[in-house]
Amino acid sequence: MREKLVETGYAAGWATLKLLPEPVVRGLGNQLADFAWRRQGKGVRQLEANLGRVRPQASYVELRELSRAGMRSYLRYWMESFRLPVWNDRKIADSMRVEGVEHLVAAMESNRGAILALPHMGNWDLAGAWVVRHLGFKFTTVAERLKPETLFDRFVAYREGLGMEVLALTGSGTSVIGTLARRLREGKLICLVGDRDLSESGTPVQFFGETTRMPAGPAALAQRTGAALLPVSLWYDGPVMGARIHPPIPVPEDAARQSAKERMTQAMADVWAGEIARHPQDWHMLQKFWLADLPSRPKADPAPASPPPAVPEPPAEEVAS
Template identity: 25%
Template structure:
């Protein structure tokens, strides 16, 4: 049954990959508009997150941002089969512009490794492919439930030599080795971490469980850090890779200080193109114990 499910998903990915970028984005936007209008769980989570994180917006502004966010998230979902199935050169041709790429060269010229932080903003799959085409890179990932799909995911993400490592002890040791060798470690910094390596720190003014992995990697290897995202350009024109310096304090010995700097670095990027952030993720579900769960009225965390 699992194999049948895998082959069904793989077939759908390949069919979608036959689309052009503009067609995939139009279809994704259309599906997103339907999901938003039907007031699905996706829209409900988006609305909750926006009300918590951007209370300064008017009701009308939040409504428009909610609609735009759901549309961009479904665009990303339809773009991923293209990034996974298209020839690498064709994918890299979608990058029309880079901003701040010299910062990567400067960071690596120091002889130290680089922790590259890519939140769920724009198309993070394209960002990963872009950097793995230029640098020796390892990327942290969480394995999916289907073993067959994990093999497929590793295959497509490592086409240019990027090494995928699990978020376990062995994987973290491998990331440290690559950083000590002057390579790049890619991390998605805006997920609720599992296990005990976390701290509660503010994200858009709300304390949420935040990874301390980035601080540990930097402390143990002396690596630098930068933040990045692939911004979707209008009209199916492609993407702009943006690289910036993070907020100071990512490697602080105090885990709360380090986690706060991490969240602020992500927040600064999100505020640049808030409609392209994945507000559909339940980022606020892991709050300090005893506080209300915003997604489950009447339930405490």
Template identity: 35%
Template sequence: MASSSSCSGDCGKNGGTAFTSCLSPCPPGRLPSSLSATSAHSVSVNSKPASNQDAFTVAGYRAASLFAKLTPGPIAHASAFALSGPLAIAMRPKRLMVERHLRRINPGLSGFALRQATQEAFQSYARYYLETFRLSTLSRRQIDDGFQIEGFEHIERAVAAGKGTVLALPHLGGWEWSGRWLVDQGYGLTAVVEKLANDDLFEWFLEMRTRVGFDIIPLDDGAGLKVNEALRGNKIVSLLCDRDIVRDGERAGVQVQFFGEQTTVPAGPAFFALRTGAALIPLATYFTKRVDGHSTVVRPPIPVSRQGSLREDVARITQLLTTEIELLIRRAPEQWHLFQPNWPSDPGYQGMNTSFNV
């Protein structure tokens, strides 16, 4: 299979840049452009003077976080759901894109059922941010009470093998809840986050994730080497794998068939599993109807072996992983937080030059 990935034979060279091109960051350090004043075009690892707009954005997120932390769970959840309705109305282009993605998964979806599923997608995304704000304030018992996990033995075996674990995730449900649960069990979690042009906001999110117990790797030129070191130290590293990154106007992923159309997805999970011997495990965490309720599904490890060139093996394994990710998304497509063009046939795909989720 042809690959546009930059993860070719030179990925292992020193310097970290080639490693970094294989990464897909988790969203905690990345904010939805339509919900904040942060520019959707800015991806910066350099400091810059804070503007009044930046300060307003940080203040807004701090206020939302404070509300989520101080409000009882049921009321906070009801507030998030109430907010999702006006957001769905105001964000018409995003709403139409969500409808398009939902119909891609279920072509028979239409009318009221489609509108309802679309609204549930916005509710799910609002809940994701609500839980992100509350996560560090909850006790271990609160995390555990509504949490169910299927297939945890796959993670246990991977950790016992001592070669590191790559958890490959879609942008779905509440993955951070399962991350916090892993931390509480003593396993820990390392996550890659993309840096923001708004340095103060990035530092605030970084501090919040650190309080949860996550080890954070900012996405910069040294990130790939740090991920490599974490895996060789037998750590668990989470990498999102259902949406390609656009950096400097180019997509760095590999070509796969994904829900019936060819597109690109990140090469990172397959690449690092191949280079380090780490287990490559698909995982998704779903919201349940219970307040603070979650159900995590851990799939068996993807077979990782060298059969051809590194480029060919990355492409082959990434396709196997993408097929597994499809199955996980199909379980609850209304919880898939994909609000942007993701396939060449999607309106706006060619001109998209940001890796924001929303």
């Protein structure tokens, strides 16, 4: 019953919000965000704890205001995503301001392939639609399998409708890493959300002075294929979303394979930390993130390779809880 209610809610969002005037939808998103923020449920409390790492000198009042802005940014992402299927090319172009496009164009023109790796910032679906419709680069991404299956199918159809090829992280019977590597060797583009480790076998990195894990998939794929690894950051700036495509992270030539992968993942984390520090309200991290916050788990045999990060699942309970 709970899964059915979640699916019904998302279906209603896609069906109805695209029919309403944009100011009405924006106002509704702010109202929902403020309601969740005032309740201070589990997701909001965790967001504030995470933001406390980003802004350690902030007072309680300052963190509360920052988390309110964060919830409004988070709900803006969902309101925009429900409306994206009916946005035309002009609307998408007018909603984006992008820096560093030359790094992506150079990588694609060299036919070496490119990996756009981004954190949970801004609206990654809007950024992907812009890449497809404005630059003409279709790309492949990965989605975590959801329950119920019909909800997962809706999200796949939604992203495919924006021009993306979507691979299921699990349950498809095909090698996700192998497929991504083939796409890159064909000179194509892949996009991966890479700040949150879902596998519990990611690479340890220092992030705002504390240890967490991030997926090693982007760095491993760059090593394996020679594709350019390009960190991306996103943030809201008034009515538009800003985006920055950063210079490629090189594969260290003076290090063993594992060491090089770790250094590349840390370099990517450092880029994201700098951007999140500038735009903390647009980092949508409502889950436990640092190892100090996660429950201790028994050590397991090391995995041969970290799976690629997935497009984030729809957090059905984070706002309401």
